[in-house]
Amino acid sequence: MKRKLAAVAVLSATALLTGVVQAGAAQAGPTPQAQGTQQLSALLAQANGQAGKVAHALALGGQEQLVAKDVVVDADGTRHLRYERTLAGLPVLGGDLVVHQKADGSTTAVDKAVGAELALPSLTPQIPADKAAAQATGAVQSTVGITVDEDEAPLTAVHQTGKAELVVWATDGNPRLAYRTTVEGERADGTPSRQLLVTDAASGQVLSTHEEVQTASGTGKGVFVGSVPLTTTQSGSSYQLKDATRGGQATYTLKNKTSGTGTLVANTTNSFGNGLVSNTESAAVDAQYGAAATWDFYKNTFGRNGIKNNGVGAASRVHYGSNYVNAFWDDSCFCMTYGDGASNTHPLTALDVAGHEMTHGVTSATAGLNYSGESGGLNEATSDIFGTMVEWYANLASDKPDYLIGEQININGDGKPLRYMDKPSKDGASADYWSSTVGNKDVHYSSGVANHFFYLLAEGSGAKTINGVSYNSPTYNNSTLAGIGRDKAAAIWYRALTTYFTSTTNYAAARTGTLKAASDLYGAGSAEYSAVAATWTAVNVN
Secondary structure (H helix, E strand, O other): OOEOOOOOOOOOOOOOOOOOOOOOOOOOOOOHHHHHHHHHHHHHHHHHHOHHHHHHHOOOOOOEEEEEEEEEEOOOOOEEEEEEEEEOOEEEEEEEEEEEEOOOOOEEEEEEOOOOOOOOOOOOOOOOHHHHHHHHHHHHHOOOOOOOOOOOOOEEEEEEEOOOEEEEEOOOOOOEEEEEEEEEEEEOOOOEEEEEEEEEOOOOOEEEEEEOOEEOOOOOOOOOOOOOOOOOEEEOOEEEOEEHHHOOEEEEEOOOOOOOOOEEOEEOOOOOOOOOOOOHHHHHHHHHHHHHHHHHHHHHHHOOOOOOOOOOOOEEEEEEOOOOOOEEEEOOOOEEEEEOOHHHOOOOOOHHHHHHHHHHHHHHHOOOOOOOHHHHHHHHHHHHHHHHHHHHHHOEOOEOOOOEEOOOOOOOOOOOOOEEOOOHHHHOOOOOOOOOOHHHOOHHHHOHHHHHHHHHHHHOOEEEEEOOEEEEEOOOOOOOOOOOOHHHHHHHHHHHHHHOOOOOOOHHHHHHHHHHHHHHHHOOOOHHHHHHHHHHHHOOOO
């Protein structure tokens, strides 16, 4: 990743608070949801108001424009403005950048996803849009019945093609005109598929494919969270699993269907489920609690007001399909969906599954890490890291927190977890350390490098027992690490994700970004900064 320093015109010095009013507090004025939306909207409006001056200061071309996607404001007034880029009105994939400014508006640094200049010989495609859409559909159809990704069931049908949209592809550092097409279908296990393909507008070559429905496969053994408090909404004589204190997030039952929002879970007693799978409300309790725990973790730990930081709660859908052994997050419906597992008796509603999948939404709303290569591994690791942190935050007696991923859903049928953060290779496929070929692995396995980094940074190396679980984490260079604690490690990762990572961040850039984050939070000469550097070296990222 190429970085460029530039002097940028000062933004308005008006200070805007990024905190939100505590839910449930008696107050006049806007609701927490509305207030969070207004604050973010005002910050985005400020950034968009200065986008032209920023583009000029960065020496972007006359046809290039910046569109604000997110703004982070530190306590000292430092601003981090995340922009997407367009060229002649066309979205530039790989054109995203983050401008870092002091409180007075002076720019200190710029992080670009790609440093290449946008110089296209023509903005006229050689292939018409309808042909491009057909080519994209054909590319997906050619994979029907074939297992392309070890973590996903093969496609069985392709039933819809989205319109081909003209874009500029710059992610690989070789800008060219391209089409972006959405092709929908269904997998053998019932999972909906929505693949986003980018094809060259001159040759039709597939440049990128990304499955937007991100899943965590597995089977469960029943209800996971035990007896927990729930915030509900009363409507007449009925109580609904709808939480007005957390952005209106609610849980719906699909009653074994595979489309639609479903039916809002409600009853007359304000007591839901009995812990048994046979009671259809029990899985809904897991889902509603998982969404609440994820919301609370992000809000109380980082001040983040919902997945998109706009005060809006996500929907959860339970009882998806029949015998559906999976769960997934879908950005298009802003919803989390759970199947009932084998024989419809093993719901996929474990807490770390909820935290993992909804974190994909956080990543999409911030860095937008591409779901392939090393950036895809970092995307998956981010979900593992914060899914784990949600588990530690909730600290349930029925689900003791650990550094194991999916330990309760028993996907392998032998009681073993999906992934291990202390030594990722224990799953038989994940990477413990970086190598030049790690980006060729499936993203669920290339994530091992970052998962290992996080565990080592939090807990240190060697054999130890934490919360009743035995770990033994090695290092690439046989170094001994002490660890700085999971809270500090998570703070550094979140700061890097929301402030320095871009869509193309790879492991080398993740090292740089987390070192900047550690410097921001604890100082360039701090023990935490040194620990981040030593820990990346311990997983062979130098």
